[in-house]
Amino acid sequence: MHTYSIIRRRILKLAGLVLLLGIMAWISIPLGKFLNRKKLDEDRIARVIEKKREQAGIWIDQLREGDFPDGKSAERLFRDQGLALFYRNDSLEWWSTHAVPLSEPWPAPGSVRCFSIPGNGYYLPVSYQDSTEQILALILIKRDYPYENRYLPNTSLQELNIPESFTIVDGPGECQVSDSDGALLFSLVSGDNVATPLWAAYLMGLLWILAYVLLGALLYYVYFVLITFRSRNFIMALGFALDMLILRGLIFWLRFPAALHDTILFQPSVYAASWWIPSLGDLLLHGITLLWIAWALFRHARRVPAGRIKQGFLSWVIAMAGNILLIGFLMFNGYLFQSLVMDSSIHMSLRNPFALTGLSLLAYFTTLLFFTSYFLLAYRWVWLVQRWGIHSVTFLISLLVISMIYICLIGFGPATIILLVANMVFIPALLLHHQSWILSNKVSLLIFLVVGYAVMLSFLLHYHVDYKEKEQRKLLALRMTQSRDQVAEFLFDDIRTKTLQDTTFRRMVNGLVFQGGDETQLREYLRKGYFNEYWERFELMVTVCGPGRLLNVKPAGFVIECQQYFRDLVEHLGQPTGTDSLYFIDFGVDNSSYLAILPVSSQAPPGGKIHVFLEIYPKHIPRGMGYPELLVDETKVAEPLQEYTYAVYQNNELIRRVGRYYYHQTAGNYLKRYGDGQFFSEGGYVHYLKAVDEDTQIIISLPSQSLLDRMAPFSYILVSTIVLLLVILMIRPAFIQRNARKIPGEGLSLRASVQLAMVAVVLVSFVVVAAASLWFLTRINQNKNSYSLSEKAHSVLVEMEHKLSDMDALGPQEAGRVQELLNKFSQVFFSDINMYATNGKLLASSRNRIFEEKLISTRMNAEAWDRLTRNQESMVILEERIGDYRYLSAYVPFRNNQNVMLAYLNLPYFARQAELRQEIAGFLAAIMNIYVILVALTLATALIVTGYITRPLSLIGEKIKRIRLGGANERIEWYRRDEIGRLVEEYNRMVDQLAESAELLASTEREMAWREMARQVAHEIKNPLTPMKLNVQYLQRAWDDKAADWNERLKRFTNTMTEQIDVLSDIASAFSDFARMPRSNAGTVDLAQVAMLAMETYRGVHHIHFQQQWEKSGTFLVNVDRNQLLRVFNNLIKNAIQAIGPMNGEVGITITRTGSFYRVSVSDTGPGIPEEKRDKIFTPNFTTKTSGMGLGLAIVRSTILSYGGEVWYETDEGKGTIFGFTLPAQPDEVSADGKMD
16 A cells, blocks of 8 residues: 555656646747747737827827926936927927937827937927927837947837837838827838847747756656666666666757757857857756766765675776766866856856856856766765775875876876866775765865866866956957958959949039038938948948039048048058059058049030049947047947057157057167067066067057956855855755754754854955945945046036137037047047027037937936026936946036126036956955955864864763763763753752662662563463463373374374473573573674675575675774674564565675774665554564564674664655664774765
């Protein structure tokens, strides 16, 4: 009945795992299809649009009544709800936001179709117009920025939830959105390549990883729970490993599921090492597979048969073979980590943790999986070495020899040395752990391995990151010396042919020459039509030179004929390329460009040629000057020099310096002291010197790392690994409790609890202090920026008033002069400056590109304009946004010397986010290192303090452990009157009371025992006496009757009586043995010899297979009575054979050393012990069999306890039972096989 219930529970668990696995797969696979969908819910979008139009109508009615919201509420209206409002009466008089660059003409009144503001987004208009006023509400549908970066996402209104891959079109499309009257508002068209969002890729990856882990758990459950064979666990582990490899191979070759393999996790462009590691996702799944295999071998290799290998050639071969495999696996792990750092686009450096991405964390987690597998296999390999009796010296010498061989084969590289040294530290530590010398506690071993792992990985990371950075610096220097782009030169030949045949291009060029205007539209036409894709990495400037056009060359300030200027440029600096009319203009290192000349026929008399000059130069991310990161297209422009400081020398003179480091004025000192192509440290920087030729040198520099910077990776790795371990322990409480019940004394002690509590306090305080400090640092930075901006705005205002205070008004006619002043003061104050008219319209700007690209409107911030005009504030500093980029902006009124308001001065303060993140990263590194040191000091203090506090408690515990009823229990001497003293006093009082109670109890027990003994003896003797009486009566009757077969009956009577007398003798002997058991003749006995003698007694039981597991040449000496020990083995073996019954079975005897005790177990493959009978298993006269007196296990228990040992058992219904006992080893006996786990 119980066997069926166990099977039923296991089947239910298996079904639960299968169900959970199915749910994970059901979620992850359709999720990928949903996220990559090309269909949208038109009805839902239409409902949201209709609701927004109703809200817009309410606001329009409010504006018609003259109820205008304040500027702050108006700006928030667009930021929170995507609604922009405009009001004009002849001219624009009010606007709700400066984020929408609305220009003339406005959408026609009554228009409902979506329209685009190029470079900004798509909007749906709702308008009202009468004879005097017009009100326009624009509903944001989707952003359409000209750049793609983290600050300018092309997202839709949050309620619409339109994927970025969809494009809005004004006409029929895949997804048509109409209003309630059926009129088409806009359509959505999906792109050709629908990319899964990054967050969705991570979510799918997480679900699939969990599903794969559950699949491994399911296979593990089938192998080691449903179909367990105790004696075949190692073979089962090998079978499990083979099945896991087959499963992983099928998933790998089938690329299942396809939706997951289309995400960024499985893109070779992110990471690829070889054909069988084509992506980070595949490496992660490989790591999970390997960890499952390592775990199975770790758990179940303990069933490998024990036995001592003869010292000599065979032990050397085994040690060498195992160490070759183990070190090879470690070197492979090192290679994988190297490839993650060197050969991937994943950011792995921990110098700036804010630069880490989800892929970075996944890469570090994958690394942890592989090294965890190494630790598990190393632990079990060292255990096997001890189990097989291979000498430790032999083992360590072979380890050193294999390490030397690997150095010879691979090379004496830093990474190789780091890995081999780590291995030479880890393996001896495991060896000492198994031999119970040091690190005997598993917690201390785990801490040692975690710290060792963090040290090893931080050294590897530092070496690989440093090596990669130096190689990158060499490539940068080489790139700076080779400015020509062969691909661009090749592609331009096709562009030249097509543009000269383009009638629209020719018409636009002629229009500029004969009708006037600037080249902005022509430039955009060329950019979109021809200079796209590969050409996105270049800036394009267009100059149309018609007959007689003059150029005003700034800042030199001279005037020259247009075509003559470019002819002189080609003559003096130009180098011909392989393409006609394309010249390479060499201005020097890192300052070169291309000049293309396109002749266009004039369409006006008297004819002739018009020349279009195209200046093509590489894009760079300008530093400072308020030029924010949002103007960088991260998908098109890579600017590795952004992190560096560099200098260019020409003819031994410094001609260009970029960054914070101040170089020498001449390059001669560097060349003499360090030489070409060398790295050197100077002034807190690490420099790389590269001589382009005899006259040109380049120096590229990076700040040196301090000691705290070098310690930061170690701290981050250590803390993150510890946190991950704590999370695993928190989600596995049932596992911990189950193990605590199986292994006595393995629960958390008071000492460990106090130590953990002290460490937890330090960790919690670290989190609190770090969070508070970051908040405080951010606030200080904001206040500093506000103060700096206020001071700078006041200084600019003073300078502008000095130059323009005599002006009566500022209008378009003064824009040129104002522009020159803004450009000048922008260079002086290192900030962008904008000037707005009193009506809020832009007059001039030192940086027009933000407005030209239509990232924001040419109108003032509505809140600033409202506070300056309505509230008459003297300065307004507020936070503005462009996309997701936040910055401070200051507005001050500008007045002339007659105190007449002329304009509003605006300084946007683009505090560089990267610098703030770097500052915070440095702070985090410092505080992390400090707290790691504090944790180490806390652990040391905790060990000392808890040792001092718990020493008396340990003493009391030892005394209590030795208390024996009726024995000579010792009192404790303690002289301090503290809490421990009161506890000792109570202990001594209880010892005295126990002595009195023991004497009384002993007398009572003796009386009760003899009564019970008499009752049992009477009962047992009465059973054979009844048939004996009947036989005597039967024989008497035969005698009286003078039976003819009297002799035969007398013979049978004699045999029967003899058998019954033997039964009575056995009963008497059993009770006699039980009664006199405490009396013994103890001496030195070898456990193995007695066990072998007991097994030989039962060798004749043919259906039983005996298996012994202990070192054949070892000795296991204990101080006991040999005969009593033999009786213990006989009882346990006999009990095991009777439990198996007539079926074939197996009885195993294992002897191991655990600390100062020997541990003996006798196992059988019987049916197990029913749960309701387990509590009485050691009770005298209790038996689970149909025969016997139930004294065998009671005798075993009484004997073992009398020698200071313990008796225990484990049973599993349907699988068998293990009875075991422990006995103290001889004090001078040294363990031969080490500590068992």
